[in-house]
Amino acid sequence: MAGLELLSDQGYRVDGRRAGELRKIQARMGVFAQADGSAYIEQGNTALAVVYGPHEIRGSRARALPDRALVNCQYSSATFSTGERKRRPHGDRKSCEMGLQLRQTFEAAVLTQLHPRSQIDIYVQVLQADGGTYAACVNAATLAVLDAGIPMRDFVCACSAGFVDGTALADLSHVEEAAGGPQLALALLPSSGQIALLEMDARLHEDQLEQVLEAAAQAARDVHTLLDRVVRQHVQEASILLGD
Amino acid sequence: MAMEMRLPVARKPLSESLGRETKKHLVVPGDTITTDTGFMRGHGTYMGEEKLIASVAGSVERVNKLVCVKALKTRYNGEVGDIVVGRITERRRSAEDELAMRGFLQEGDLISAEVQAVFSDGAVSLHTRSLKYGKLGQGVLVQVSPSLVKRQKTHFHDLPCGASVILGNNGFVWIYPTPEHKEEDAGGFIANLEPVSLADREVISRLRNCIVSLATQRMMLYDTSILYCYEASLPHQIKDILKPEIMEEIVMETRQRLLEQEG
Numbered sequence: 001m002a003g004l005e006l007l008s009d010q011g012y013r014v015d016g017r018r019a020g021e022l023r024k025i026q027a028r029m030g031v032f033a034q035a036d037g038s039a040y041i042e043q044g045n046t047a048l049a050v051v052y053g054p055h056e057i058r059g060s061r062a063r064a065l066p067d068r069a070l071v072n073c074q075y076s077s078a079t080f081s082t083g084e085r086k087r088r089p090h091g092d093r094k095s096c097e098m099g100l101q102l103r104q105t106f107e108a109a110v111l112t113q114l115h116p117r118s119q120i121d122i123y124v125q126v127l128q129a130d131g132g133t134y135a136a137c138v139n140a141a142t143l144a145v146l147d148a149g150i151p152m153r154d155f156v157c158a159c160s161a162g163f164v165d166g167t168a169l170a171d172l173s174h175v176e177e178a179a180g181g182p183q184l185a186l187a188l189l190p191s192s193g194q195i196a197l198l199e200m201d202a203r204l205h206e207d208q209l210e211q212v213l214e215a216a217a218q219a220a221r222d223v224h225t226l227l228d229r230v231v232r233q234h235v236q237e238a239s240i241l242l243g244d
Numbered sequence: 245m246a247m248e249m250r251l252p253v254a255r256k257p258l259s260e261s262l263g264r265e266t267k268k269h270l271v272v273p274g275d276t277i278t279t280d281t282g283f284m285r286g287h288g289t290y291m292g293e294e295k296l297i298a299s300v301a302g303s304v305e306r307v308n309k310l311v312c313v314k315a316l317k318t319r320y321n322g323e324v325g326d327i328v329v330g331r332i333t334e335r336r337r338s339a340e341d342e343l344a345m346r347g348f349l350q351e352g353d354l355i356s357a358e359v360q361a362v363f364s365d366g367a368v369s370l371h372t373r374s375l376k377y378g379k380l381g382q383g384v385l386v387q388v389s390p391s392l393v394k395r396q397k398t399h400f401h402d403l404p405c406g407a408s409v410i411l412g413n414n415g416f417v418w419i420y421p422t423p424e425h426k427e428e429d430a431g432g433f434i435a436n437l438e439p440v441s442l443a444d445r446e447v448i449s450r451l452r453n454c455i456v457s458l459a460t461q462r463m464m465l466y467d468t469s470i471l472y473c474y475e476a477s478l479p480h481q482i483k484d485i486l487k488p489e490i491m492e493e494i495v496m497e498t499r500q501r502l503l504e505q506e507g
Contacts, residue, residue: 036319054319111290111299116365146273149315151288151299154274191274192292231272235301238316239266241462 006164006179014175020215022159022171022222027139027230029147037148041140044173046128049140051148053120068112070119073102075137077126083174098134101197105138105158105187108196111151120150131174132160134185134199139223146231156196157224158187161216163208168215186216190224193217255488268303271313277304278311286312320390320414322368326359327399329380329412354380356410356418376400380410381436383420384452388459390415394466401467405474406447411465417455419448450477453485454494461495468505473498 023044032038037051057064075098076090124137138158182202277296288300300315357370399411410418421444454473476497
């Protein structure tokens with residue numbers, strides 16, 4: 001993509017956003033009645049998350065942890081989610097790695113000590129991938145875990161960030177990711193400011209790390225504002241229906 | 245065979261039609277409930293840095309010094325004395341168990357039982373040590389969210405419309421034809437396989453659809469609400485009850501009748 005300007009002189013990105021601007025997010029909770037918890041999110045990407053649990057350990061009982069719950073995450077992207085049709089929806093290296101990252105993220109946030117010897121399953125399916133899929137998955141999974149009523153320390157809000165021409169960009173799209181610059185993915189617990197997961201694979205000078213990290217953290221806090229609104233609306237509607 | 249099809253349409257939020265605000269204190273995880281350290285913390289909360297923080301999304305309930313957050317939707321948590329309805333999936337394989345129980349209850353049977361004890365990790369131990377519990381014969385099972393089953397003195401109801409219902413605290417509701425005479429000696433272990441009449445079947449189908457409508461509209465399930473819903477549904481055909489607009493109409497009428505009865 002030679003000649004494609006990721007950041008124009010006036011400060012506009014390829015899709016017209018400013019450096020720190022997020023894409024429009026739309027989210028819904030409780031989309032499946034069969035699952036314990038479910039959520040749907042559109043953030044450039046479209047992701048569905050479904051949560052089952054806490055329930056008894058499936059498979060070998062030996063895997064059960066005596067003092068806390070096991071968190072099992074599976075990531076799957078539909079064959080039509082990317083520009084070129086994918087051959088294997090799940091089971092490939094990227095899906096396994098993503099599943100592991102999601103697991104690390106949620107083990108940090110879910111209060112697993114309250115459910116010893118049980119298992120919590122989180123399944124995430126990406127229907128449309130457009131940059132920052134990890135972030136969309138984490139946001140969807142947070143809503144789904146909340147919908148299931150599983151106790152969590154806080155929301156987990158995630159966002160990706162990059163660095164172009166001395167400016168940190170928040171919420172990268174596929175075009176910006178493909179350009180090959182440094183990309184950082186951050187999952188944050190907003191109220192306490194603690195980081196659940198921080199991942200970057202590229203080369204970035206340490207002087208610039210602070211700036212990129214701050215851009216990602218601010219974007220994650222903006223995501224939190226939005227998800228918070230969605231959850232409160234959902235809780236309020238259900239509360240009215242149940243009656244006082 | 246006549247078929248009816250509908251196209252997907254965006255539905256407006258259900259609570260708009262009720263038009264009232266909630267008076268409860270609603271929280272989401274990460275919210276501070278109180279900084280007063282005098283409170284005891286209950287379910288749905290945890291202590292962090294001198295403040296009480298919510299861990300689920302729901303409404304805050306305060307009982308004297310105990311603060312807890314009741315989540316909207318939770319998996320069933322057993323408590324001693326609850327009635328549950330369930331299917332036997334696996335059983336302990338010990339010699340004495342084989343001798344005593346295999347004759348009565350087998351894997352795959354649907355039973356009603358009472359919670360005897362709760363273990364520290366959340367597992368429950370059930371007993372059927374009363375003639376009213378035991379194997380369930382012919383009937384219909386409806387699965388709803390456990391939070392919709394109201395806690396009452398008794399969960400076995402013989403409804404005047406001609407059927408009986410067991411409201412399990414775990415969200416499993418069993419609807420069955422009212423037995424002609426109480427079989428005191430047999431208890432709950434002999435299945436009644438006599439054919440059920442068409443009139444009884446229609447009552448049971450209608451009740452099943454009513455319970456599904458109440459659950460979809462997130463109303464609490466108890467004998468009065470089910471009965472009012474049944475009566476409100478009588479003008480409609482049984483299969484029409486599940487249509488969205490008719491469901492809304494029936495449940496709205498049920499809600500109004502319940503409010504009138506309370507007020």
